[in-house]
Amino acid sequence: MSQLPKKxxxxxxxxxxxSHSIVPERDVxxxxxxxxxxLGIEFGGLKAVDDFxxxxxxxxxxxxxxxxxxxxxxxxxxxxxxxxxxxxxVLINGKDLHGxxxxxxxxxxxxxxxQNIRLFDKMTVEENVRIGLHNQIKYDMFSGIFRLPRYWKxxxxxxxxxxxxxxxxxxxxxxxxxxxxxxxxxQRRLEIVRALATDPKLLxxxxxxxxxxxxxxxxxxxxxxKIRDQFQIxxxxxxxxxxxxxxxxxxxxxxxxGKVIAKGTADEIQAxxxxxxxxxxxxxxx
Amino acid sequence: MTKAKRxxxxxNLITFALVIAAFIILQSMIANKMISRSLKGQLVPICAWIVxxxxxxxxxxxxxxxxxxxxxxxxxxxxxxAIISGWLLxxxxxxxxxxxxxxxxxxGGLIAGIAGVLIGIPVLRLRGDYLAIVTLAFGEIIRSxxxxxxxxxxxxxxxxxxxxxxxxxxxxxxxxxxxxxxxxKPVATFTAGFVLILITLVVVLxxxxxxxxxxxxxxxxxxxxxxxxxxxxxxxxMMAFVTAAVLAGMAGALYGLNSxxxxxxxxxxxxxxxxxxxxxxxxxxxxxxxxxxxxxxTVLPEVLRAFADYRMLVYAIVLIxxxxxxxxxxxxxxxxxxxxxxxxxxxxxxxxxxxxDAQ
Amino acid sequence: MIFLDNLINGLSLGSIYAIIALGxxxxxxxxxxxxxxxxxxxxxxAYVAFCGLQYWGLPPVAAILVAMAVCTVLGILIxxxxxxxxxQAASLAVLITAIGxxxxxxxxxxxIWGANPKSFPRTFIxxxxxxxxxxNVSSATIVTILANIVIMVALSLFINQTKVGKAMRCVSEDRxxxxxxxxxxxxxxxxxxxxxxxxxxxAGVLLCSSYPILQPTTGSMPGIKAFTAAVFxxxxxxPGAMIGGVLLGVIxxxxxxxxxxxxxxxIVFAVLIVVLLVKPTxxxxxxxxxxx
Numbered sequence: 001m002s003q004l005p006k007k008x009x010x011x012x013x014x015x016x017x018x019s020h021s022i023v024p025e026r027d028v029x030x031x032x033x034x035x036x037x038x039l040g041i042e043f044g045g046l047k048a049v050d051d052f053x054x055x056x057x058x059x060x061x062x063x064x065x066x067x068x069x070x071x072x073x074x075x076x077x078x079x080x081x082x083x084x085x086x087x088x089x090v091l092i093n094g095k096d097l098h099g100x101x102x103x104x105x106x107x108x109x110x111x112x113x114x115q116n117i118r119l120f121d122k123m124t125v126e127e128n129v130r131i132g133l134h135n136q137i138k139y140d141m142f143s144g145i146f147r148l149p150r151y152w153k154x155x156x157x158x159x160x161x162x163x164x165x166x167x168x169x170x171x172x173x174x175x176x177x178x179x180x181x182x183x184x185x186x187q188r189r190l191e192i193v194r195a196l197a198t199d200p201k202l203l204x205x206x207x208x209x210x211x212x213x214x215x216x217x218x219x220x221x222x223x224x225x226k227i228r229d230q231f232q233i234x235x236x237x238x239x240x241x242x243x244x245x246x247x248x249x250x251x252x253x254x255x256x257x258g259k260v261i262a263k264g265t266a267d268e269i270q271a272x273x274x275x276x277x278x279x280x281x282x283x284x285x286x
Numbered sequence: 287m288t289k290a291k292r293x294x295x296x297x298n299l300i301t302f303a304l305v306i307a308a309f310i311i312l313q314s315m316i317a318n319k320m321i322s323r324s325l326k327g328q329l330v331p332i333c334a335w336i337v338x339x340x341x342x343x344x345x346x347x348x349x350x351x352x353x354x355x356x357x358x359x360x361x362x363x364x365x366x367x368a369i370i371s372g373w374l375l376x377x378x379x380x381x382x383x384x385x386x387x388x389x390x391x392x393x394g395g396l397i398a399g400i401a402g403v404l405i406g407i408p409v410l411r412l413r414g415d416y417l418a419i420v421t422l423a424f425g426e427i428i429r430s431x432x433x434x435x436x437x438x439x440x441x442x443x444x445x446x447x448x449x450x451x452x453x454x455x456x457x458x459x460x461x462x463x464x465x466x467x468x469x470x471k472p473v474a475t476f477t478a479g480f481v482l483i484l485i486t487l488v489v490v491l492x493x494x495x496x497x498x499x500x501x502x503x504x505x506x507x508x509x510x511x512x513x514x515x516x517x518x519x520x521x522x523x524m525m526a527f528v529t530a531a532v533l534a535g536m537a538g539a540l541y542g543l544n545s546x547x548x549x550x551x552x553x554x555x556x557x558x559x560x561x562x563x564x565x566x567x568x569x570x571x572x573x574x575x576x577x578x579x580x581x582x583x584t585v586l587p588e589v590l591r592a593f594a595d596y597r598m599l600v601y602a603i604v605l606i607x608x609x610x611x612x613x614x615x616x617x618x619x620x621x622x623x624x625x626x627x628x629x630x631x632x633x634x635x636x637x638x639x640x641x642x643d644a645q
Numbered sequence: 646m647i648f649l650d651n652l653i654n655g656l657s658l659g660s661i662y663a664i665i666a667l668g669x670x671x672x673x674x675x676x677x678x679x680x681x682x683x684x685x686x687x688x689x690x691a692y693v694a695f696c697g698l699q700y701w702g703l704p705p706v707a708a709i710l711v712a713m714a715v716c717t718v719l720g721i722l723i724x725x726x727x728x729x730x731x732x733q734a735a736s737l738a739v740l741i742t743a744i745g746x747x748x749x750x751x752x753x754x755x756x757i758w759g760a761n762p763k764s765f766p767r768t769f770i771x772x773x774x775x776x777x778x779x780x781n782v783s784s785a786t787i788v789t790i791l792a793n794i795v796i797m798v799a800l801s802l803f804i805n806q807t808k809v810g811k812a813m814r815c816v817s818e819d820r821x822x823x824x825x826x827x828x829x830x831x832x833x834x835x836x837x838x839x840x841x842x843x844x845x846x847x848a849g850v851l852l853c854s855s856y857p858i859l860q861p862t863t864g865s866m867p868g869i870k871a872f873t874a875a876v877f878x879x880x881x882x883x884p885g886a887m888i889g890g891v892l893l894g895v896i897x898x899x900x901x902x903x904x905x906x907x908x909x910x911x912i913v914f915a916v917l918i919v920v921l922l923v924k925p926t927x928x929x930x931x932x933x934x935x936x937x
Contacts, residue, residue, distance in 0.1 A: 103518050122506075139496075350737065434905065602748035
């Protein structure tokens with residue numbers, strides 16, 4: 001972990017907030033984009049996630065790491081209301097998600113990518129992004145069927161916006177390709193573009209670098225920072241590639257067996273003996 | 287215009303051009319008496335089956351839900367159409383057959399649409415195989431219900447009764463239980479069928495290539511992802527389901543008003559399967575394919591009498607083969623390799639015509 | 646008295662549904678597919694038994710055994726030829742294939758045996774009746790109910806006690822893991838189809854002993870209703886199929902007796918819809934969580 005490229009190391013000053021978390025100093029006076037309180041879920045009596053508390057600042061890039069099966073994706077599923085938490089609360093921009101549907105959570109400004117890519121395979125790349133724009137650039141069914149002026153106007157807007165978003169990853173040339181036929185790395189990038197199209201306040205990335213080669217990962221890292229700077233949103237990412245996590249994340253939360261075992265900056269996490277033990281196992285005495 | 291859009295436009299234009307050309311050719315053939323009587327009798331049913339196939343394709347091909355009760359909506363439309371037409375004639379003495387037909391078709395679509403909403407609310411909460419079986423159940427329920435429905439006109443009023451024939455004296459029956467809708471004055475015309483096909487194509491093709499249509503297809507490709515992007519999945523599945531029901535109802539009214547009686551057994555589960563065969567053979571999500579296969583599979587058994595006995599057998603085998611061939615990765619790869627040379631030739635010629643456009 | 650009479654008839658019809666539902670529920674539990682053609686295997690079984698009794702002069706037990714053998718082979722063939730190539734395909738494609746298979750069987754039967762209904766011969770199953778007080782119970786009813794109980798017990802023992810049965814449960818829980826543990830998944834699924842189809846043959850004979858009209862579509866309605874029963878009880882659950890089948894049979898007979906004969910089928914399907922809406926996993930089904 002120590003021979004990481006230094007240039008990406010975040011030098012953000014992190015400050016503690018009352019909810020036992022840290023946020024970047026620049027966000028400390030803003031309402032946190034995400035706050036979870038004692039979040040937990042049980043599957044048939046088994047606590048998959050327990051007492052999960054995390055606060056993310058308005059423009060923070062945060063990381064959620066942990067060994068396989070620690071419950072990271074389960075956390076994402078609770079944040080996006082795919083799963084209903086058994087205990088605790090999720091607040092997005094101070095609003096409680098309790099009782100909301102996946103769609104309502106999306107409308108509040110939470111968007112995600114998926115660990116196992118979930119694109120609309122049979123639709124084109126542009127159409128995938130347009131689905132992300134579903135609640136941003138609207139017109140009703142009848143305008144669509146009867147090709148009313150509103151249809152043409154909004155369709156043009158959708159097209160322009162979709163192209164603008166695809167440009168982030170230089171994917172404009174691929175706009176007419178079928179999403180399912182894209183190479184793996186491009187599919188992962190398209191998922192990010194599609195999520196961005198929903199105009200989120202908080203973007204959740206589930207293993208965005210999985211299956212990417214080091215060069216692609218390097219580019220992704222720069223793009224994640226670029227997205228944050230350009231859109232001024234918060235990003236929470238799950239990732240096993242430590243060079244990416246340590247390179248781009250300001251605050252990092254470590255999960256093991258459904259419980260938070262450490263929170264801190266990249267340097268703090270790397271020096272934390274509990275984290276090292278969780279990843280490498282306990283050293284046998286003698 | 288983008289490449290994908292241009293391709294879609296060409297596809298839509300071909301679809302419309304084909305339908306319009308077929309209509310013009312058939313009309314001139316009718317005018318010159320070049321058409322056999324049996325084929326002429328098939329024209330309206332063909333129109334109805336095309337509409338049935340295209341509308342079912344909206345549900346199966348675009349919204350990705352297997353509906354096995356589509357004939358139920360057709361039956362609702364056929365009965366409604368027969369009742370409305372008979373009522374207009376007997377109570378209001380509307381002699382204009384076109385007006386009666388149009389009003390009957392509108393009413394058929396409306397009532398079938400209402401049935402679609404009522405059925406869709408429970409059905410669309412379910413998924414996959416369960417949804418399919420419940421649409422089947424609803425289709426059968428509709429069939430059972432019309433089997434015990436009695437409607438008649440007496441004293442200038444419509445009388446409805448259910449389970450037993452409880453009618454005032456001197457009633458003129460419109461729907462007579464298991465005997466079905468009786469004494470219909472056939473008012474359906476080929477032109478009306480043609481217009482209905484055009485309406486169906488406009489609705490389905492425009493819907494599919496719009497915001498709502500993309501939402502419908504997104505729910506098909508990945509439900510959870512669609513919801514996560516803020517697309518209310520059930521709403522759009524409902525939209526596809528009810529639109530299809532309305533179109534099926536209109537087709538039903540057209541079909542019903544083409545003959546003198548409509549009986550409940552005309553709209554069984556088998557009929558739903560027939561339409562499913564049209565859709566699968568034409569290609570899921572392929573509207574033009576549905577039009578072509580519905581036409582051919584309705585005409586062929588009439589033309590090839592010998593084939594008619596084996597029609598269902600052949601359908602069954604073809605259904606299985608198409609599914610296995612298009613869905614098994616090994617067989618598909620094999621077929622791709624088999625057709626690779628043909629495709630290569632095709633691609634080369636396309637590149638030549640496209641000039642510098644090729645990458 | 647009429648009430649008791651209806652109840653016994655309902656139990657008898659329900660027992661037939663239960664035996665058919667077993668085939669659906671086992672296949673759904675293990676192959677995760679709705680074998681729409683299952684109802685038509687019942688019809689084939691009944692026709693084979695009919696031929697055995699009518700044309701080949703077989704004793705009833707031998708005719709039933711031949712029917713079971715034919716259906717077993719048929720089940721394995723259908724699975725191997727049509728369903729196995731689609732193991733990885735979307736459920737929509739599998740269901741359409743199964744519908745195609747159902748049509749294929751019906752139309753083959755139509756070619757072989759013709760459209761005219763055949764009257765199923767009398768056997769020991771439906772040759773006598775017992776007078777219980779004022780109640781006249783036909784032997785077919787008794788045999789059907791007894792057969793249902795025997796099958797249910799035997800199948801439960803088989804699934805829970807034998808090695809093969811355990812392999813089946815294993816494949817049902819997690820196909821991938823079962824494969825890694827060295828279980829031959831394809832063979833297990835074949836076996837499931839074999840057992841389900843053999844039971845369908847028995848159901849076919851029992852059905853035609855109580856309702857002796859045999860035609861190519863004989864199996865389709867009982868098949869759909871038995872699937873309803875399997876869903877009612879909780880698909881994948883063997884006791885669920887039993888309870889669902891019996892309940893559905895009773896509901897159908899009572900519905901026909903007290904509400905309307907014509908609406909009997911509609912009532913059965915309405916029950917299915919209500920059950921799926923109130924408890925989508927059926928009476929004894931386990932909830933399934935979609936993995937994201």
